[in-house]
Amino acid sequence: MTAATPQATSALPNFYEGIQYFGEALPDFDKYGATAAIDSATGAIASPTDPVAVYQTLLFADALRYLTLQVTGSKASGHPGGFASQAEAYAALVMLGYKNIITEVGHHAPGFYSAMFLDRSLENMSIYTVQELRDRFREKHGLLGHLSGYIPGILAPAGPLGQGQHFAMAAALLHKDKLFPFTLGDGGLGEPYIMSGMAHFHTAYPQTTNFLPVLVWNGYSQEHHSMVSLKTNEEMIAYWQGNGFEEVVLVNAQDFDDKEQPGDYVDSTAFSFEKRLEFTKAVLEGVDKAVRSALAGKLTVFIIKQLKGAGVHARGAKSHNLYPKDTLNAPHIIESLKERSLSVEAWQLVRTNCERAGGGSASKTVVTEFELHLPELGELPLEEHSVGGEPKVSTTAMGNLVAKVGEVDKNFVVTNADGNAASGINNINQALKIIHPTTDELYHQAPNGQVYEPLSEDACAGLAAGLSLMGARSLWCSYESFAINGLPIWQTVTQAMAELRRPTPSTVTLYTAGALEQGRNGWTHQRPEIEAYFAAMMRNGNVFPLFPPDANSIQVCYDWALSTKNKGIVITASKSPLPIRTTFEMTKKGLEYGGIVLQEVAGEKQVVFAIIGDMTLIPVFEAAALLETEGIGVKIVSVINPRRFYRSNDTGWETCSEPDGDFISDEKFAELFAGDALIGVTGGAAGMLEPIMLRSSCRRDTFAWRRGETTSSAGELMAFNGITAEALTKRAIELLH
Secondary structure, three states: OOOOHHEEEEEEEOOHOOOOEEOOOOOOOOHHHOOOOOOOOOOOOOOOOHHHHHHHHHHHHHHHHHHHHHHHHHHOOOOOOHHHHOHHHHHHHHOOOOOOOOOOOHHHHHHHHHHHHHHHHHHHHHHHHHHHHHHHOOOOEEOOOOOOOOOOOOOOOOOOOOOHHHHHHHHHHHOOOOOEEEEEEEEHHHHHHHHHHHHHHHHHOOOOOOOOEEEOOEEEEOOEOOOOOOOOHHHHHHHHHOOOOOOEEEHHHHHHHOOOOOOOOOOOOHHHHHHHHHHHHHHHHHHHHHHHHHHOOEEEEEEEOOOOOOOOOOOHHHHHHOOOOOOOOHHOOOOOOOOOOOHHHHHHEEEEEHHHHOOHHHHHHHHHHHOOOOOOOOOOOOOOOOOOOEEEEHHHHHHHHHHHHHHHHOOOEEEEEOOOOOOOHHHHHHHOOHHHHHHHHOOOOEEOOOOEEOOOOHHHHHHHHHHHHHOOOEEEEEEEEEEOHHHHHHHHHHHOOOOOOOOOOEEEEEEEHHHHHHHOOHHHHOOOOOHHHHHHHHHOOOOOEOOOOHHHHHHHHHHHHOEEEEEEEEEEEOEEOOOOOOOHHHHHHHHHEEEEEEEEEEEEOOOEEEEEEOOOOOHHHHHHHHHHHOOEEEEEEEEEEEEEEOOHHHHHHHHHOOOOOOOOOHHHHHHHHHHOEEEEOOOOOOOHHHHHHHHHEEEEEEEOOOOOOOOOOHHHHHHEEEEEEEEHHHHHHHHHH
């Protein structure tokens, strides 16, 4: 065992700088480490049974453990334990030539960064040495604590549990000739969405099996035993089989233990070297079998059962993360690093294999390093209705455009958990068909449809957002009241899009059947507080909630959304027939300036109404008529794109990829909202009006959603929340005096 010194390190290639300890050559290195096992022409080992390949897979696993621990130890922060327990599985995938690897576990980040460093992907971030890897870990403009698409070679973000399968399934749909493994922790397996999401996907797309869950069954969660830690091997296999998996490949480290370790979960790094090789061979062969099965059309899972923290500073839940005491100078960290240390020659061999695997560095080969080809949509069939003419359903008008997008772009998918027909967009189902194994013309079902309808908002948002992240067009439709269950992954993707190094279609949503239309259903269906979520996200800089006031406006809004990149576009509209109040040109101006004037009546004093939504316009127009009889001037401004009303320094727009820095000028803001009093009105959360209230200097107030109740009409529900023509009129007069 030798400790690296500045003199010794300086003579080595740059890549080694920062490695603190180098070990002696492992047994038989001269026999099995003379040449790299991965052929540069094929990008993979020749056979999983080849002793040279097995030996070098073990070296790779130890290199990953060493770097993971040293990188996290450099900041006494981060999560080494979970990744360490599956290092052999990750190493096996790469040695077999697969690099499109995703994870559901954000805590695996330091392991993934170590892998990206070894194959030189991080050189795109000017990280050339281990020292630079250490310096940039968990630092601004560096390697953030959990995964992001900002990092070269990393396909998808990972933070909240229960999301990784959506990215893998979306990628598998778009790239049917490639494999997309994703690591899944047994702690995260407690998330209900994971299994149900994969089950529905497999029912909808039975031929798309080129995604491979890799279950890291290590017995522990973040701070305690995992909830599946007491399952037997047979029970775990049955669990996956019961959820539709035809092939379950399980490799249990305990089967190779020659050190009589207690418990059902053991550490393979404690085995004799001979047994370590046997275990590594079993993992390599098992992964190869699982890969072949998945690519051959079987829904497959690979399970590696090994104690959490195998080969790092602690075992069990105690290995999950480092604390301030866990520095590189701490004796237990030093000892662990020395145990995993490799010789200089072994490090070089590992790097050579990583460089060659999969045809080159992940930063140059994985699917998300390239823009996905998209067919040109051409001009959409927008239909402009006459202002003041027959009332129209906004969602139906948008549905006609959505149908056209799907007809042109066969990768385009619409997702909806609560039914398009119930949202006034059955025309989407009629044109694109609900994906279902049962063909039924009455319900517009067909196996090859483009409408994905699981009864899970997480599955809806997950596939739609995942497709957008991977470069395709999609649309997530939801009842406003239930969408909250899908927002965590939508937020993850939208945040990731702000960091991506490539353009990708914005993730677009349509929220219908708002609270005001759900009177009879009561408060269980009345949750417009969701708008507060988007109001907060507007400050990211790449989130644009849109509120078209009618069927003309929604068409222009969707057409604009399709033209944008790397953004989160939220369209909220009613499914009820409502008056046509705008022309196409008016909405184009509204998207550019934030809002448009729908009515202006002069008076001695003027009240300005800033209105978010479509149904909320009804009591406002009634109030305007009452105020006019009092000789009070009224201006009604429909707020279509509220993000434009922020000041440029209110959001993080300049930090976003594909930045949009367009904000309304003070002069234009005054042109819209200057008056003697300002009243903001929304059927949702008052926070959505913040951009306007921040900039207005006149006397002002807001009318907004309070809570739900069972009512017979939208008007009665608005009245319950204090939004009536009488209340608006009364408050306007008070503000003027």
